[in-house]
Amino acid sequence: MSWWQVDETHDPALSSWVPGADGHADFPVQNLPLGVFSPAGGRPRIGIAIGGHVLDLAAAAACGLLPAEAGGLCGGARLNRLLGAPTEVRQELRRCLSRLLTDPAHRPQLENLLHQAADCTLHLPAWIGDYTDFYVGIHHAGNVGRQFRPDNPLLPNYKHVPIGYHGRASSIRPSGVPVVRPNGQRKAPDMDAPVFGPAARLDYELELGVWIGEGNELGTPIPIEEARRHIAGLCLLNDWSARDLQAWEYQPLGPFAAKNFHSTISPWIVTAEALAPFRMAQAPRPATDPQPLPYLWDEGDQAHGALALELEVHLTSEAMRAAGMAPLALSHGEARHMYWTIGQIVTHHAAGGCNLRPGDLLGTGTISAPERAGFGSLMELTEGGRQPLPLPSGETRSFLEDGDEVTLSATARADGFVPIGFGPCRARVVPAP
Known part of the structure; x- marks a missing residue:
């Protein structure tokens, strides 16, 4: 079946x-x-x-x-x-x-x-042996890339290979656990030397978490047509990011301390079986895009590998809560904007013989829509902090302040079926030690 x-x-x-x-x-x-x-x-x-x-x-x-x-x-x-x-x-x-x-x-x-x-x-639903974060949100990749490379936002490999990096499993926590603002090194372009202290550009990332079910033996790849058997279910994932720490440290090996301090997940695993009515065709690639290599291509995965999920992000500040104000909706997007399917990222992860194990967690990477209303991070919504967002309390936000609480939510919808949700993925930022 x-x-x-x-x-x-x-x-x-x-x-x-x-x-x-x-x-x-x-x-x-x-x-x-x-x-x-x-x-x-x-x-x-x-x-x-x-x-x-x-x-x-x-x-x-x-x-x-x-x-x-x-x-x-x-x-x-x-x-x-x-x-x-x-x-x-x-x-x-x-x-x-x-x-x-x-x-x-x-x-x-x-x-x-x-x-x-x-x-x-x-609690965390499983012991997470390993965590890998991907980068399948092409609109997010383009939005962030344009801030640094206006003429070439996507690197040449993006449309050929699912990009990912190995994250930190030990700092993943369930919804409700506060996020301690990280300390780290940062160096602005106008600074002569780096300084150490609390991150000033703390951001959220709207992602899906993919729970691995059946594993594979070391040295044994997972064929794309079999990838679905290795996916047990999904959750929401907020992979908090310290943008100023990341900008200084990520060359040449990618994120490290900017991402390893905390990741928040929704604690319920919505099973692959429950999501069956909400499967949909992957969006066709533009004719000018390269055809994925054969190990990443399966017609069944293309016909059913995307998800009809509505994704939302809400924010409250300490002042908003004190005044009894409703959360501010920051974005409303859809999971169908992923450039690579979940099946493709599972297959690519194991293509070189990496052994995935039950309870391993994969992040999709930030999912953004083509339009601003569906951007999945403050880095995009504020154009790197240059366009602060107004809050109902009269405050503004370029990046997250202490006391801010971010809530991710998702609802699966399809004609003729009862909508189902994921429950909240929520955490509040507390000051650095």
Whole structure:
């Protein structure tokens, strides 16, 4: 079965007996994302989000309510084993959960296994062995490139190879954990020597996170037509960036301290199976663009490899919150503006024999739209700080200030299907030590 195949679990007519699940903005019964949570006073355990509740999968498995193979993978405090299971195992689990949560006959068995999400603590869903960040947002790459190379914004390799770099897994945190402004070296063009201190040009980046499912052996590439079997699901990712530190350090090896201090993810994994109705064709490349090399090209991936996801970014400052003001919408874009598909970045990552492992995380890189309303970073929205943004409080922002809180959100939409969301990816900036 292809991972984009729609089945009975996507039926828009499905209704759940869980209070508040029907019509929930993010987690109706058609979603069923995986995560790790702690109930009040309890230990971390595996669950799914359903409406404003979390269902304890470990407890459901202990009651014999889940398929034997999948249920046996729901113990512990990390999702790595379940992510690494064959796609068919997660599909069977999804179908079972859909039946349990839509048939009122199962309510007496499951009601005591539900926890109010507001009373739970959410954790990283998996142990992240490795994290790699890509650069597939061509409009972001062009916008940033024009600030430094007006006549040649995209480097010659961009349209031939998915560009990426190995990031820092240890500093990835779930939504809600504050971001400590990093200290580092910076040197403005008019300075004679670098200085050390708090980053002055702190920025957010609107990205998707890709969770690896089944891994591959060292030395064994992943063919593009098989890439979908290695993708367990997606989350939102804010790969915070200290632009002034990055400008000084990135030559010749790329980002380092400017990116390794913190990355924020939404804690629920929206599974590849849940996203099946929202698959769409990859946008055709301009006729003047080079054809990707054969190892990166698959007609099925081109026909179904893009996603109908609406992406948004909101900001509040400390003054805005004190005054009770609503968050300011900074951008509204779509995931379809990725130049390379998720399948292509997975295949390229493993092309030289790199072994991907269950729970590894890939970032797409900043996703921006062609128009300003969909730009995915302040670096673009303020033209490198030259055009500050006005806030409702009367403040302005070129880059993020201490006390600012950034929230990413995403909604998958397609005609004839119930929209599903990712939940918030939120963090507040606190002063450097």
